[in-house]
Every structure is written in C-alpha cells, then in structure tokens.
Amino acid sequence: MEKRIESYRDLMVWQSAMVLAEDCYRVTKGFPKDEIYGMTSQMRRSAVSIAANIAEGYGRENRGSFVQFLRMAQGSLKELETHVLLACRFGMLEKPTRLSCCCDAKRLGK
Numbered sequence: 001m002e003k004r005i006e007s008y009r010d011l012m013v014w015q016s017a018m019v020l021a022e023d024c025y026r027v028t029k030g031f032p033k034d035e036i037y038g039m040t041s042q043m044r045r046s047a048v049s050i051a052a053n054i055a056e057g058y059g060r061e062n063r064g065s066f067v068q069f070l071r072m073a074q075g076s077l078k079e080l081e082t083h084v085l086l087a088c089r090f091g092m093l094e095k096p097t098r099l100s101c102c103c104d105a106k107r108l109g110k
Contacts, residue, residue, distance in 0.1 A: 008058035017051035017073070024080065031092050039092065043083045049076035 008014050024047035028040045050073045057069025087093040 008055040011054065011058065014051055014054045014058075017054055020080075021047040021051055027093065031087070035092070039083060039087055039090070043080060043087070046076045046080040046083060049073070050080070 003010065005011060021044075024043055028043050031040045053069045053073035053076060057066040057073070060066060060069065084093065088095065
C-alpha cells in the first residue's frame with residue numbers, strides 16, 4: 001500500500017532535493033574562503049532553490065502552477081550541475097565528488 005501524499009514533505013523529489021542541498025553545503029565548506037561570496041554562495045543558493053521551488057509549487061494547490069515551479073526547480077538543478085562542473089575545473093572539487101553530485105542531479109531531474 002502506497003503512502004498518501006499529504007504534504008510536500010512526503011514527495012520523494014523534495015526529500016532528494018533536501019539531501020542534495022545538505023550535500024552541497026557539506027562539500028562547499030571546503031571551498032577557499034575567497035569564494036564565500038562567489039562559487040560557494042552560488043552553489044548553495046541554487047541547491048536550496050531546488051527544494052524551495054518544489055515546496056512552493058506544491059503549496060499553490062494548482063496543477064499548472066506546480067508544474068511551473070517544478071520547471072524552475074529543474075532550472076536550478078541545471079544551474080547547480082554547471083557550478084559543480086566549474087568547481088571541478090577550478091580545482092575546488094575532486095572528480096569523485098563531482099561524479100557523485102552530477103549523478104544525484106541527474107537522478108533528481110527525472
């Protein structure tokens with residue numbers, strides 16, 4: 001028997017987005033201090049935006065609005081994925097971390 005969805009918190013996609021945001025904060029703690037207002041901030045904002053847009057869209061209680069906010073969440077996901085790739089190119093992330101983040105992003109985007 002499937003669990004009834006009573007809140008955005010019950011959505012698997014929102015739960016996955018929350019884990020991704022936590023991972024992003026953990027990973028960016030190791031970034032250079034001079035990136036606190038640059039790459040660190042950009043990655044954290046885009047990661048938080050994913051879960052926030054899913055929750056906001058669910059709260060609109062209108063299917064069309066929900067779909068629109070899911071699209072915005074997907075845009076934020078692509079933004080985060082791009083930041084991860086750039087951070088790797090700049091030497092701020094190692095390849096295993098990049099691969100993990102990108103795999104999580106790809107799975108979440110489906």
